[in-house]
Amino acid sequence: MNYSRQREKILDVLTRNAVHPTADELLEFLQRENSNIGITTLYRNLNQLAEAGMIKKIDGLEPSAHFDHNTFNHYHFICEECKKVYDVPSDIAPELINNVRMATGFEIKSHDIVFHGICNKCKQKERK
Amino acid sequence: MNYSRQREKILDVLTRNAVHPTADELLEFLQRENSNIGITTLYRNLNQLAEAGMIKKIDGLEPSAHFDHNTFNHYHFICEECKKVYDVPSDIAPELINNVRMATGFEIKSHDIVFHGICNKCKQKERK
DNA sequence: CCTCAAATTGATAACTATTGTCAGTTTATC
DNA sequence: GATAAACTGACAATAGTTATCAATTTGAGG
Numbered sequence: 359m360n361y362s363r364q365r366e367k368i369l370d371v372l373t374r375n376a377v378h379p380t381a382d383e384l385l386e387f388l389q390r391e392n393s394n395i396g397i398t399t400l401y402r403n404l405n406q407l408a409e410a411g412m413i414k415k416i417d418g419l420e421p422s423a424h425f426d427h428n429t430f431n432h433y434h435f436i437c438e439e440c441k442k443v444y445d446v447p448s449d450i451a452p453e454l455i456n457n458v459r460m461a462t463g464f465e466i467k468s469h470d471i472v473f474h475g476i477c478n479k480c481k482q483k484e485r486k
Numbered sequence: 487m488n489y490s491r492q493r494e495k496i497l498d499v500l501t502r503n504a505v506h507p508t509a510d511e512l513l514e515f516l517q518r519e520n521s522n523i524g525i526t527t528l529y530r531n532l533n534q535l536a537e538a539g540m541i542k543k544i545d546g547l548e549p550s551a552h553f554d555h556n557t558f559n560h561y562h563f564i565c566e567e568c569k570k571v572y573d574v575p576s577d578i579a580p581e582l583i584n585n586v587r588m589a590t591g592f593e594i595k596s597h598d599i600v601f602h603g604i605c606n607k608c609k610q611k612e613r614k
Numbered sequence: 615c616c617t618c619a620a621a622t623t624g625a626t627a628a629c630t631a632t633t634g635t636c637a638g639t640t641t642a643t644c
Numbered sequence: 645g646a647t648a649a650a651c652t653g654a655c656a657a658t659a660g661t662t663a664t665c666a667a668t669t670t671g672a673g674g
Contacts, residue, residue, distance in 0.1 A: 361671085397624085401661065402662090417548050417600075454578060457579070461578055464609075466603040468601075469602065470546060473592070492653095527652055527653060530652085549630070
C-alpha cells in the first residue's frame with residue numbers, strides 16, 4: 359500500500375471523530391475541514407484500511423456501514439433513541455469463542471456483537 | 487394483521503427451507519413452487535412478520551438481510567467458504583446481557599452475534 | 615534527480631437491495 | 645351483502661456502494 363494524502367487525512371479524521379461515523383458522515387467531517395475527497399476514494403480507502411486491519415468496519419447497523427478507528431477487540435451498542443453508537447468492552451463475554459468452538463467445531467475467524475437499546479442519556483430524558 | 491394467502495405461503499416456505507434465505511432466495515423458492523409473489527409483497531410481509539416477532543431478520547450479513555423462521559433466542563455463524571448460515575445456540579454466552587448492563591448501565595432490548603469462519607464441511611474439503 | 619511501473623484519485627455511470635406509490639383486490643365485520 | 649380496512653403487485657424511486665477508466669501521484673532503481 360502506497361502513501362496517499364487522502365488516506366492519511368481519512369484516517370486522521372476518523373481517529374479524531376471517534377463517533378463510529380458512516381461514510382456519509384465522514385465525508386461531512388472532511389468537507390468541514392476543507393478536505394474535498396471524492397466519495398469513491400473515501401469508500402475505497404475505508405475498505406482498504408479495514409482490509410489491512412487498521413480500522414474496523416461495523417456491519418449490522420442498517421442501512422449503512424459504520425467505521426471505527428478502534429481496532430481493539432470490542433463490541434457495539436446502538437441507542438434506538440439517539441442512534442449513537444457506543445463501544446462495549448470485550449470482557450463481557452470471556453469464554454465466547456471457546457464455547458462456540460466446543461458447541462460447533464467450526465473455526466472462528468472473527469465475530470461481532472451488536473446491542474440495541476436505550477443509552478443512559480436518553481433514559482434520563484425519558485424520565486423528565 | 488389480516489390473513490393473506492401470500493403471507494401464509496411465505497411463512498410456510500421460510501419454515502420448510504430453514505437455510506436463512508435472503509429475500510431473493512425466498513423468491514426463488516416460491517417460484518419453484520409456482521407461487522408468484524411480487525417482490526414488494528415479499529419484502530412487506532417479511533418486515534411485518536419480523537415486526538410481529540413471528541420471524542427474525544438477520545442483519546450484519548452484507549450485502550443483504552437474511553431471514554430466519556427460528557424465533558428462539560440464538561446466534562449465527564456464516565462460513566466464509568460456502569457462505570452458508572448456521573445457527574449457534576444462545577447458551578454460549580449465558581451472562582452476556584447482565585454483564586453489559588453492569589458495564590454500561592444501558593437498557594438492552596436486543597442483541598445479535600455473528601461469527602465468521604470456516605464450517606466443518608469446508609474444513610474437510612480443504613484438507614483434501 | 616529522471617524514469618517508469620504500480621498505486622491512487624475522482625467524476626461518472628452502474629448496480630443492488632430495499633422502499634414508496636397507488637389503483638385494484640381481498641378480508642373481516644356488521 | 646355492504647363497507648372500511650388491510651393487502652397486493654407493477655412500477656418508479658431511493659440509498660448505499662462498487663465498477664470503469666483516464667489522469668495524476670508515488671516510490672524504487674538507475
